[in-house]
Amino acid sequence: MAQYIDVLNPATGSSIGKVDNASVADCLRAVDVAADAFASWKATAPRARAEILRKAFEIMIAEQESLARTITLEMGKVLSDARAEVAYAAEFFRWFSEEAVRIDGDYRRAPSGANWLLVSRQPVGVALLATPWNFPAAMATRKIAPALAAGCTVVLKPAHDTPLTALAIADILHRAGAPEGVVNVVVADPPGPAVEAMLDSGKIRKLSFTGSTRVGSLLLAQAAKRIINCSMELGGNAPFIVFDDADIDLAVEGAMLAKMRNGGAACTAANRFYIHNSVLTEFTDKFTARMAALTLGDGLDPSTTLGPLVSRAQQERVTAAVSAAVSRGAKVLCGGAASTTPAFGYEATVLTNVSPTDEILQDEIFGPVASLVSFSDDAEMMRQANDVEHGLVSYVFTRDAARGMRTAELLETGMVGFNRGLVSDPAAPFGGVKASGIGREGGHDGLLAFLETKYVAGNW
Numbered sequence: 001m002a003q004y005i006d007v008l009n010p011a012t013g014s015s016i017g018k019v020d021n022a023s024v025a026d027c028l029r030a031v032d033v034a035a036d037a038f039a040s041w042k043a044t045a046p047r048a049r050a051e052i053l054r055k056a057f058e059i060m061i062a063e064q065e066s067l068a069r070t071i072t073l074e075m076g077k078v079l080s081d082a083r084a085e086v087a088y089a090a091e092f093f094r095w096f097s098e099e100a101v102r103i104d105g106d107y108r109r110a111p112s113g114a115n116w117l118l119v120s121r122q123p124v125g126v127a128l129l130a131t132p133w134n135f136p137a138a139m140a141t142r143k144i145a146p147a148l149a150a151g152c153t154v155v156l157k158p159a160h161d162t163p164l165t166a167l168a169i170a171d172i173l174h175r176a177g178a179p180e181g182v183v184n185v186v187v188a189d190p191p192g193p194a195v196e197a198m199l200d201s202g203k204i205r206k207l208s209f210t211g212s213t214r215v216g217s218l219l220l221a222q223a224a225k226r227i228i229n230c231s232m233e234l235g236g237n238a239p240f241i242v243f244d245d246a247d248i249d250l251a252v253e254g255a256m257l258a259k260m261r262n263g264g265a266a267c268t269a270a271n272r273f274y275i276h277n278s279v280l281t282e283f284t285d286k287f288t289a290r291m292a293a294l295t296l297g298d299g300l301d302p303s304t305t306l307g308p309l310v311s312r313a314q315q316e317r318v319t320a321a322v323s324a325a326v327s328r329g330a331k332v333l334c335g336g337a338a339s340t341t342p343a344f345g346y347e348a349t350v351l352t353n354v355s356p357t358d359e360i361l362q363d364e365i366f367g368p369v370a371s372l373v374s375f376s377d378d379a380e381m382m383r384q385a386n387d388v389e390h391g392l393v394s395y396v397f398t399r400d401a402a403r404g405m406r407t408a409e410l411l412e413t414g415m416v417g418f419n420r421g422l423v424s425d426p427a428a429p430f431g432g433v434k435a436s437g438i439g440r441e442g443g444h445d446g447l448l449a450f451l452e453t454k455y456v457a458g459n460w
């Protein structure tokens, strides 16, 4: 195992820094430290916990620009997306600073009248948080903020491609007043043995994971051994549905957001575009013009509107998926090629003439590629929209509110964007069904994920 992890800039392919590569023993020490700090953090007044989170929000907003640069440097997204991510990430600190003082309970007489039912909530314990590279700030704060609000101490294990943002966030929390041991970060490559050892330490009571369905499934099996409480935010494969009565300009605007936020590297990214035949030409022309107008480049360059993918491997994956779809009859309307500058770039690409059964629709592409499928039969389109293993989010565009709500009810996803290409909101329950995960983050549900219910049956 290497002693250091080299952090690469995806725009140049060159190193921007090194971080210590945590050994299994280092990770277990971090768990011990978090376990030692738990009793006192749990006993800290909710208001005091809230004030620390509020302070972290303020520091993060004050330091938005430097954090955004760090995100762009290690992850590649354009600077405007990185700034938006920092603002979004900071909002989790603010939202959960408000939730920390709203941990409620219940007090009732038993239906039999024989006793009282007293229900309270307690922090679940030390939480292991594992996050992906695509939103290195927001995926960390979406877990740390509710955990700390609930009274849990944490060990964060960020993706090793993007550790600098995670370390910067831990530093912000320490400056905001988080006591020693409450927030710990370990960066480990390879991650597998480190995570498995921490889960098997007997001290982790909660696993909150965001990442691929494959790794999520693996970790659920490992967590089963010690019956660890799990929240899983996994992959998506979002359908984007444009009905014949949709406002097409609004749909194109929504499509740009749903597809291109984060350069297409979002679990919420629209992956399968189902466009009604009667509006196919208008939607395709307008959307393709917008996609073709994007400028691929280094995310730090102000003229860039599309940054590179995170790694060479991801670039090769997207390249292979597009060529395979083309070999099966898809037509490239714009883009369709990898770049050398930026090093790991891929052009904004629109594919049309994609068969509803094409392989490119089966799994998330995680890049700037939109596959358009036309439909004329609503019922058949809905069957196709639901006929995948994932169920994170879907998008629906129609001017008919009743039709939109009926469709939202039928879609097998945890979230629906209705005439909107963006659903993420710290105040809302974010999460998926089917292979997209278990549990919700954000909103009040996000807090409950780090709390256990304690019930006392009493007579007095």
Ligand code: NAD
Pocket: 130, 131, 132, 133, 134, 135, 139, 157, 158, 159, 160, 191, 192, 193, 195, 196, 210, 211, 212, 213, 215, 216, 218, 219, 233, 234, 235, 236, 266, 267, 268, 364, 392, 431, 432, 436, 437
């Ligand atoms: P990933 O599953 O490869 O990695 C996620 C995390 O798991 C990282 O911290 C990684 O180091 C760790 N990991 C990887 N292999 C591991 C192993 N064998 N044992 C233990 N830990 C391991 O995912 P990624 O490539 O970093 O991120 C992209 C994926 O994340 C996509 O599938 C995307 O849809 C998903 N995602 C989901 C959400 C959501 O909220 N549902 C949000 C963002 C990303």
